[in-house]
Amino acid sequence: MASTATAGSRRLTGASVPPLVGALLALTAGLSLPVFRDPEGFLTGDVALPLGAAAAALALAVTRRPGWRDAGGWMALALLGQGAALSLVDAGPMVRYQHLWQGAELVAGVRSLAVAVLVLQGLLLAGRARGVVAGALRVARARLGALGSLAVLGAFGITSATLSRELAAYGTELVLATGIQALQAATVLMAAARSPGAPWTPSDEGPRDRLPWLLAAWTVGVSAVLAWFAYQRHVHVPDEVVYLLHARYFAQGLLELPLPPVLAGFDLDLMTVDPDRWFSPVPPGWPAALAVGVALGAPWLVNPVLGGLCVLLTPRVVEAVYGDRRVARTATVLLATSPWFLFMCMNYMTHTLTFAAALTAAWAAGTVVRGGHEAWLVPGGLAIGVVALIRPLEGLIVAGTLGPWVLMSGGVPLGRRVVRTGVLAVGSFVGTAVVFPYNRHFTGRATHFPIMDYTDRVYGVGTNAMGFGPEKGLGWPGLDPFPGHGAIDVLVNGNLNLYQVNVELLGWSVGSILILALLLFGGRMRRGDWMMLWPVALVVGAHAFYWFSGGPDFGARYWYLILLPCLALAARGLQEVAGDEMGGPRSWTAAAVLVAGAVLVFVPWRAVDKYHHYRNMRPDVRVLAEERGFGDALVLVRGDRHPDYASAAIYNPLDLRGAGPIYAWDRSAEVRAAVLEAYPDRPVWVVDGPTVTGGGFEVVQGPVTDRTRLLPAPTPASGGSPP
Numbered sequence: 001m002a003s004t005a006t007a008g009s010r011r012l013t014g015a016s017v018p019p020l021v022g023a024l025l026a027l028t029a030g031l032s033l034p035v036f037r038d039p040e041g042f043l044t045g046d047v048a049l050p051l052g053a054a055a056a057a058l059a060l061a062v063t064r065r066p067g068w069r070d071a072g073g074w075m076a077l078a079l080l081g082q083g084a085a086l087s088l089v090d091a092g093p094m095v096r097y098q099h100l101w102q103g104a105e106l107v108a109g110v111r112s113l114a115v116a117v118l119v120l121q122g123l124l125l126a127g128r129a130r131g132v133v134a135g136a137l138r139v140a141r142a143r144l145g146a147l148g149s150l151a152v153l154g155a156f157g158i159t160s161a162t163l164s165r166e167l168a169a170y171g172t173e174l175v176l177a178t179g180i181q182a183l184q185a186a187t188v189l190m191a192a193a194r195s196p197g198a199p200w201t202p203s204d205e206g207p208r209d210r211l212p213w214l215l216a217a218w219t220v221g222v223s224a225v226l227a228w229f230a231y232q233r234h235v236h237v238p239d240e241v242v243y244l245l246h247a248r249y250f251a252q253g254l255l256e257l258p259l260p261p262v263l264a265g266f267d268l269d270l271m272t273v274d275p276d277r278w279f280s281p282v283p284p285g286w287p288a289a290l291a292v293g294v295a296l297g298a299p300w301l302v303n304p305v306l307g308g309l310c311v312l313l314t315p316r317v318v319e320a321v322y323g324d325r326r327v328a329r330t331a332t333v334l335l336a337t338s339p340w341f342l343f344m345c346m347n348y349m350t351h352t353l354t355f356a357a358a359l360t361a362a363w364a365a366g367t368v369v370r371g372g373h374e375a376w377l378v379p380g381g382l383a384i385g386v387v388a389l390i391r392p393l394e395g396l397i398v399a400g401t402l403g404p405w406v407l408m409s410g411g412v413p414l415g416r417r418v419v420r421t422g423v424l425a426v427g428s429f430v431g432t433a434v435v436f437p438y439n440r441h442f443t444g445r446a447t448h449f450p451i452m453d454y455t456d457r458v459y460g461v462g463t464n465a466m467g468f469g470p471e472k473g474l475g476w477p478g479l480d481p482f483p484g485h486g487a488i489d490v491l492v493n494g495n496l497n498l499y500q501v502n503v504e505l506l507g508w509s510v511g512s513i514l515i516l517a518l519l520l521f522g523g524r525m526r527r528g529d530w531m532m533l534w535p536v537a538l539v540v541g542a543h544a545f546y547w548f549s550g551g552p553d554f555g556a557r558y559w560y561l562i563l564l565p566c567l568a569l570a571a572r573g574l575q576e577v578a579g580d581e582m583g584g585p586r587s588w589t590a591a592a593v594l595v596a597g598a599v600l601v602f603v604p605w606r607a608v609d610k611y612h613h614y615r616n617m618r619p620d621v622r623v624l625a626e627e628r629g630f631g632d633a634l635v636l637v638r639g640d641r642h643p644d645y646a647s648a649a650i651y652n653p654l655d656l657r658g659a660g661p662i663y664a665w666d667r668s669a670e671v672r673a674a675v676l677e678a679y680p681d682r683p684v685w686v687v688d689g690p691t692v693t694g695g696g697f698e699v700v701q702g703p704v705t706d707r708t709r710l711l712p713a714p715t716p717a718s719g720g721s722p723p
Contacts, residue, residue, distance in 0.1 A: 015064035023057035026050045035110050040695050045091060045609035046110045048601060049117070052083015055600040059593075067196040074191035075593050081121045081187055082509035082597045085180050086605050087114035093614045096478070097162050097496060097552045098503070100173050118183065125186050132193045133186050140518075148521035155517040156181065162499035163492060165481075184509035192590040202326035202575070202588075211329055212315050215336035216308040222603075223304040223345035230607035231346050233300040234619035234647070237553050239282070240348040241646050242270040244299060246280035246287035249654050251294040255279070255441065260656050261678040264671045265664040267641060268649055272442070272454050281450035284438055285389030286350040303352045307345030310352065311336055313359035318568050320366025322528035330571035331564070337595050339603050340504035340555045341563060343611065349553075350390050351560045357386040358398045358561060365402045368420060369409040377406070377423045384424070385431015392435075392449070393466075394561055397542055399428055401535040464547075472547040485547035493549035494540070497556035504555035505566055507598030507606075516566060519573035529572055532565035616643040616690045620697035622651060624687070625661055632659055633703055634675070634682040636666035637689055638714050644689025647697075661685075669713040676707060686711055 030036050030050025031043070038044050056076035063072025088111055091098035100106065107115055125133075141149045160177035164170040205211065227233060235241050245268075249257055256279035260266035263273060272281045280287065293299035314335050318328035335341055344351050364380025367373075384402065388395025407421045436446035443453045455464035459474045472485035482489055498513070505512035519529065539562050543550075550558030578587040621637075624630070637648045648663035656662060662682065664675045676684070685702030701711050 016061040019057045019060035019064070023054045023061065026053035026057060030054070042612060043608040045089065045605060046087050046114075047608060048083045048086035048089075048605040049110060049114050050083070051601050051604055052080045052086070055079040055083065055596065058600070059596070071191050071195035071589065074187060074194055075589075075596075077121055077124065078184060078187040078191055078509065078593050079597050079601060080117060081184050082601050083605075084114040084117035084121075085184065085509060086601065087111055088180075091606075091610050093610055093612065093616065095552060095615055097499070099161070099164065100176060102169065102173075118180065121183055121187060125183065125190070129186050129190045132190055136189055136193075144518075144521055144523075148523070151521045152514070152517040155513050156511065159499055159502035159511060159513045163495050181509070181511050185514070188510060188590045188593050191593050192586040195586050195589040197585065197589075202330050205325070205329070209315075209325075209329070212312050212332055215332055216311040219311050219336050219342065219345060220304045220308040223307050223342050224301060226342065226346040226603075226607055226611070227300045227304060230611045231300070231614075232612070232619045234617060234622075235348050235650055236611075236614040236617040237347070237349065238269045238642055238646065239350075241268060241642075241650055242280040242282055243287055243290060243348055243350070244294075244650055245271075246282060246284075247290035247294045247299060250284075250287050250291040252654060254654075257654060262664070262671065262674040264667065265675040265678075266649065266652075266656060267665060267667075268646060269642060270454065272450060272457075279442065279450075281442070281454035283390055283392065283449065283451065284435070285386060285391075286353055288389075289353050290348070299348070303345050303347060303349075306352045306356045307341065310341075310345075310356050310359055313356070313363050314564060314567075317359055317362045317366055317564065318571075320363070320370055321531055321568070322526070322572075324528075327528075327568065327571050327575060330574060331568045333595070334506065334567045334570055335564070337507075337599050338505060338563070338567065339507040339598060339606055340501075340560075342603060343504075343606065344554055344557075344560065346611070347554060349557070351554070351557055354387055354390045354394055355560065355563065357383045357390070358394070359564070361387070361398055361402055365406050365424065369405060371411070374420060374423070377420055378427050381424045381427015381429075382431035384428040385433070388428070388432040389435055392432075393542060393546075395428070395432060397535065397538045397561060399425070400538050404534070405531070466545045468545070474548075476548075479551050480548060489547060490544045494544070496549045497540075497559050500552070500556040501559065501562070501566070505563070506570065506594070507602035508594040509597050510594065512566075512570070515570050515573040515577070519569055519576055522573075522576055524576055526572070529569060532568050536562045536565050613690075617647050618643070618690060618696055619647070621648040621663065621687065624697060624699060625651070628685075628699055628702075630661040630685060632682060633661050633685050634679045635661050635663045635685045635687055635702075636672065636675070637663055637687050638666045638700075639689030639691045641665060641667075644691055644697075647689065648687070666713060668716040672713040684710060 027050065030047045030053075036043060036047045036050065056079040059075040059079055060072050063069060063075060088100050088106060089098050090101045090105070101108075101111065105111075140152075144152060157174065157178040160181050161170065161173045164173065235244050249255075256277040259273070259276065259278050270280060270282065272279055290299055290302055293302035311332060315325070315328040315332045318331045319325055322328065344355075361380045361383035364376040364383065367376045368380075380402070384395060384398050387398050403421050403424060406424055407417050409417060412420075435449075439449055440446045442450040452464060455474065456462070460471065462469075462471055463474055465472070468485050470484035473480050473483065480489075481492060502511045502513045506515075508514075519525070539559050543558050546558070548558075550556060556562075574587065574591055578585055621635070625635075635648065637645045639645065645663070645665040645667075649665075651661070652663050653660055662679060664679075666672055666675075666686065683703040683705050684707060685704070686700050687702075688698045688700050690696060704710055
């Protein structure tokens with residue numbers, strides 16, 4: 001995108017100083033006032049309000065010039081309104097889907113001020129925006145037709161909130177959430193209508209386009225900052241614990257670990273126990289890549305760097321599909337500012353590598369489709385194989401997307417296209433072939449995956465398999481509301497994931513689905529748009545056969561491969577809205593406000609409200625070990641297996657015998673006695689975990705050399721497998 005603003009748009013004038021001071025004051029208040037912090041002193045989700053105020057003041061500062069002041073006021077109101085709306089969201093760091101606060105909690109504390117902001121926003125709109133909004137609705141109806149308009153409004157409303165256990169609560173929240181989204185949409189519309197032009201419009205740069213490189217650097221930097229400060233370079237999801245442990249022993253050249261000296265004292269979810277070995281059953285692709293980061297001493301940087309690679313690949317793939325660099329550049333901007341993408345680049349999960357490998361395969365296939373050398377199909381096929389080594393089902397989905405693209409591409413005879421598709425398929429098989437001896441080593445069968453063997457053992461045969469039936473599911477309360485897997489589960493899982501796409505895909509105050517719906521029901525779909533809908537259908541359709549939605553971790557993560565198609569369709573939607581009377585060039589002003597809100601308000605709010613100490617997983621023992629000098633001690637961790645013991649266990653030496661502290665789960669008197677016997681010469685510390693303290697890890701005793709003086713062991717914990 002290239003700037004089209006006036007010459008004075010890049011200079012701050014003296015009139016910009018007061019709002020800049022206001023932005024600084026708002027940010028200082030949000031970071032320092034106790035009302036925005038929890039009892040431990042950490043920021044809460046209420047900080048969204050001062051974040052919105054700071055962003056609003058910044059908008060006023062950059063629009064203090066002739067022709068932009070009225071628009072700047074509405075831009076500021078839109079950003080402040082987004083901060084107020086997010087303050088009313090109950091998300092938090094626990095494992096749950098976000099909802100609006102209910103009842104008295106909706107107006108408790110600082111949230112009463114947020115409600116007042118929204119009421120004021122509504123009054124201002126009622127006084128000045130009715131004509132603009134009514135005109136926009138008339139234009140939209142003329143373009144969309146009656147059925148199209150109803151479809152867009154339905155998509156806008158139904159994705160504004162997700163299901164609750166009580167239907168009355170769900171209905172109330174749906175109405176309120178839709179109203180808040182509509183309020184933000186009307187404000188953004190006013191900002192666009194009052195602007196004298198667009199702050200930017202898509203442009204077609206020359207062959208040496210620097211924008212992807214700048215956005216890649218931005219992605220690496222932002223996601224690395226999030227990984228350091230919000231995620232604290234620490235694993236949080238149970239899957240991440242074993243991914244990192246798996247990567248650590250891969251980095252040492254090991255395929256498995258010896259059994260712990262006391263299995264019950266070192267028990268971790270997602271670790272298979274055989275008579276003579278202990279190993280992670282997850283597919284090997286991601287741990288192998290993460291092992292590179294382990295070897296370099298910075299596993300937390302692997303996903304940020306992969307995120308930068310994804311940004312560089314995105315414009316190449318989108319341009320190969322559309323033949324339109326403007327769409328490609330817009331989609332790349334949307335990717336680099338997508339909260340869904342940035343937070344995936346922050347964590348230790350598999351999805352960023354899967355995305356990078358899928359993009360690599362798509363780039364290679366697109367190069368051939370557009371007339372490039374057919375040798376590109378070999379690395380393209382190998383990249384599909386890499387996807388399968390990470391997430392086997394997604395490997396099939398990527399193959400099902402790229403295979404038909406290569407087969408149906410024009411310009412060459414059918415026989416040659418069949419050969420091309422065959423080369424891609426063979427490359428895919430070669431890329432994933434290593435998994436067959438790997439599977440045989442652990443399960444005895446080349447086609448039986450260790451993860452399926454694990455769930456069959458722990459939860460019952462077939463419980464984690466694809467398909468329908470009463471036996472499906474692992475019995476996770478709250479995340480799997482109905483026993484088994486049937487039609488109702490498909491609908492519920494679809495609702496949960498579609499809602500998360502609306503929230504996380506773009507982070508826009510108007511939701512992410514609106515711009516997609518305007519394109520889909522606007523009647524001007526291109527061939528490239530239909531091509532982008534195909535992988536979306538594959539991803540959603542394939543996962544309809546799986547019992548679990550993926551949960552609330554990092555958005556609709558089982559649908560993550562729809563990220564690029566959805567962003568490309570969003571870019572096309574912006575192009576369509578800006579290209580005719582529905583929006584015109586001023587639509588790019590609306591896009592600028594929405595992107596600014598995502599970056600300045602949504603991302604920092606989400607970082608502190610949800611992902612700091614997410615799932616109560618904290619790196620405190622890492623700090624305590626340094627501050628208190630644990631040395632070569634035995635550290636007994638009291639609390640649940642997850643998060644208390646899992647947070648500490650990841651810092652254990654691989655052989656559970658080496659130098660440094662050994663962390664054991666102090667789950668019962670019997671287990672403690674066995675652990676103490678296994679480590680007779682180490683001083684002992686006793687540490688309470690977050691579920692015991694209600695806060696961080698705390699040392700309650702130690703170092704103890706006379707073991708008869710140890711505090712009593714806890715009563716047995718349930719130790720149930722976390723979702």
